[in-house]
Structures are given as C-alpha cells and as structure tokens.
Amino acid sequence: MxxxxxxxxxxxxxxxxxxxxxxxxxxxxxxxxxxxxxxxxSSLTRIQHLNGGISYWDDKEASVLRLGYVKPEVVSWSPRIIVFHNFLSAEECDYLRAISKPRLEVSTVVDARTGKGIKSKVRTSSGMFLTAEEREYPMIQAIEKRISVYAQVPVENGERVQVLRYEKNQFYRPHHDYFSDTFNLKYGGQRVATILMYLSDNVEGGETYFPKAGSGECSCGGKMAKGLCVKPNKGDAVLFWSMGLDGKSDPNSLHGGCEVLSGEKWSATKWMRQSATI
CATH class of the missing domain: 1.20.5 (Single alpha-helices involved in coiled-coils or other helix-helix interfaces)
Known part of the structure; x- marks a missing residue:
C-alpha cells in the first residue's frame, strides 16, 4: 500500500x-x-551606466542623439528657455573650435534697414559661419540632427551654424534674434528659436543673460542684474524661443552675452526659421 x-x-x-x-x-x-x-x-538593449548616463553600444541613432547623456532643464516658461546639459561631447566641442579658429573675423550685427551685416560696438566678439560643404561632414550632421530633434524644428529650417569666440572684456549687448526688417524674412521667414552651444570651459563671466526672464537676480559679467543668467559650461546648450505660443515675436526673448572676465568663451549658434532655408 x-x-x-x-x-x-x-x-x-x-x-x-x-x-x-x-x-x-x-x-x-x-x-x-x-x-x-x-x-x-537590438543593441539598444545593451546598455552601460557611466557617470550617471547611459551609453548605447552600437545603436547609431542613440549615439547621434546622445541618449542618456543629454539632460534637459526648463529654466523659464516666459520666455521659453531650456538648458540641455551634456548636449555636445568634448570631442564635438573641440572639433567645432578647431575648424573655426583659422577663419574667425570680427562679428557683425544685422542692419534693420538693409538686412546686411555691419560692425557694431554692441557686439565685440569674433566669429565665422560653417560652409555648405561643412554641413555635410558626419559630425556636423549629427549635431544638426540632434538640434532638430530636441528643438522639434526640421533640419532644413536651420541656418548655418555660427561659431563665436569672446575674449576678455568682450560681450554682446541685449538684443532680439527675430528680424525687424523685411529683407531677411525672404529666406525662411522669421526666426522662431535659437540654440547656443558652449564649447569651452574655465570661463569666468560670459553668461547668456535674459533680462526679462524670471523675477530674481543673477551675476552677469561679475555684476548683479535683474533677470536670468545661464553659465557657459562646456558641452551644455541653451534653447530659447523668439516666438511665443501665439505665433508672434516674443519681446521677452531679449538676451545678451555678458562680459568675459577671464578665459575665452567659445560658443556655436544655430538659428531656426519658420520654413526651409536650404
């Protein structure tokens, strides 16, 4: 049993x-x-945690967009301003500076009457624009695609990247990026947004200053000023909108570059339009 x-x-x-x-x-x-x-x-599932970010081994799309590295921070809703930490890699920053340095010229501003660039005491930096050929370089294409995705503006709506260098005591007085002339509106319409990418570190001063953002104070070139300031940390980028949600130019997007106290401030600027520019 x-x-x-x-x-x-x-x-x-x-x-x-x-x-x-x-x-x-x-x-x-x-x-x-x-x-x-x-x-x-796919390789997208094979991840490695590095310095609090995520590195995707073989996924090219993730690499181009720096997924896991870029960290957005909304710093203002009026005007709309977003800081993207780690937007560029150190190699990308150094690359942009290297190809730009031999071709730097005194920066200009847009003449409201003619739409042409003229020298002005309100802007004391030096700079250059990437060429149409350079836009085809793989690293530049990766940066432009990243800008397009994070800003949600088509690549073809972007102007050519401008690289700028601000040396000690140089600055850019507060101004608007949208146009007040009709000449520049013929090529892609109004500027809707701008992204500034910082390419150097060890800079004192040189903040990007928004006088009409926020209700507090910040240090602008060593002096306290009303508004909001973004420090130029290498690899970071600040995206702000020159047009409001109503589709009209936003006067609160007034901004400038504070005086550099020491070191060299390098940045790259990308303006984005209402329609295609290329």
Missing amino acids: AASSMRFIFIILTFVTVGMIFGALLQLAFIRRLEESSGAN
Whole structure:
C-alpha cells in the first residue's frame, strides 16, 4: 500500500515538473517573439551606466542623439528657455573650435534697414559661419540632427551654424534674434528659436543673460542684474524661443552675452526659421 502511494506521488511530481518546464519554455519563446517584433533584441538593449548616463553600444541613432547623456532643464516658461546639459561631447566641442579658429573675423550685427551685416560696438566678439560643404561632414550632421530633434524644428529650417569666440572684456549687448526688417524674412521667414552651444570651459563671466526672464537676480559679467543668467559650461546648450505660443515675436526673448572676465568663451549658434532655408 505504501509503495503504491509513493509511486502515485512520484508520478504526480514528475507530471508537475514536466509541466512547469514546458510552460517556462513556452514563456521564453513568447518573450523572444515580442523582442524580435519590437526590436528590443537590438543593441539598444545593451546598455552601460557611466557617470550617471547611459551609453548605447552600437545603436547609431542613440549615439547621434546622445541618449542618456543629454539632460534637459526648463529654466523659464516666459520666455521659453531650456538648458540641455551634456548636449555636445568634448570631442564635438573641440572639433567645432578647431575648424573655426583659422577663419574667425570680427562679428557683425544685422542692419534693420538693409538686412546686411555691419560692425557694431554692441557686439565685440569674433566669429565665422560653417560652409555648405561643412554641413555635410558626419559630425556636423549629427549635431544638426540632434538640434532638430530636441528643438522639434526640421533640419532644413536651420541656418548655418555660427561659431563665436569672446575674449576678455568682450560681450554682446541685449538684443532680439527675430528680424525687424523685411529683407531677411525672404529666406525662411522669421526666426522662431535659437540654440547656443558652449564649447569651452574655465570661463569666468560670459553668461547668456535674459533680462526679462524670471523675477530674481543673477551675476552677469561679475555684476548683479535683474533677470536670468545661464553659465557657459562646456558641452551644455541653451534653447530659447523668439516666438511665443501665439505665433508672434516674443519681446521677452531679449538676451545678451555678458562680459568675459577671464578665459575665452567659445560658443556655436544655430538659428531656426519658420520654413526651409536650404
């Protein structure tokens, strides 16, 4: 009787064990099919945590967008200002400075009457524009695509990147990026947004200053001023909108570059228009 009971229990346990194994195999097969259909089995799932960010091993799209590294911070809603920390890699910053340095010229401002660039005491930096050929370089294309995705503005609506260098005592007085002349509106319409990318570190002063943002005070070139200031940290970028949600030019987007107290401030500027410029 005891032997018979033991055999019965053994058969039951065997049946249960086989059923569990079979069920587990079916579940694994189901998960595998889901992964294959969703692309989750791609290199995107192989991640490595580095310095609080995420490095995607082989996924080119993730690499171009610096997913896991770029950290957005909304600093103002009126005007709309977002700081993207770690927007550029150190290599990208150094690359932009290297290709720009031999071609720097005294910066100009737009003449409201003619729409042409003229020298002015309100802007004392030096700069240059990337050429149409340079826009085809892989690293430049990656940066422009990243700008397009994070700003939600098509690549073709962007003007050519301008690289700027501010040396000690240099600055850019507060101004608006939108046009007040009709000449420049012929090529892509009004400027809707601007992104400033910082390419150097160890800079004292040189903040990007928004006099009409916020209700507090900030340090602008070593002096306290009303408004909001963004420090030029290498790799960071600040995106702000020259047009409001109503589609009209936003006077609160007034901004300037504070005086550099020491070091060199390098930045790259990308203006974005209402329609295609290329």
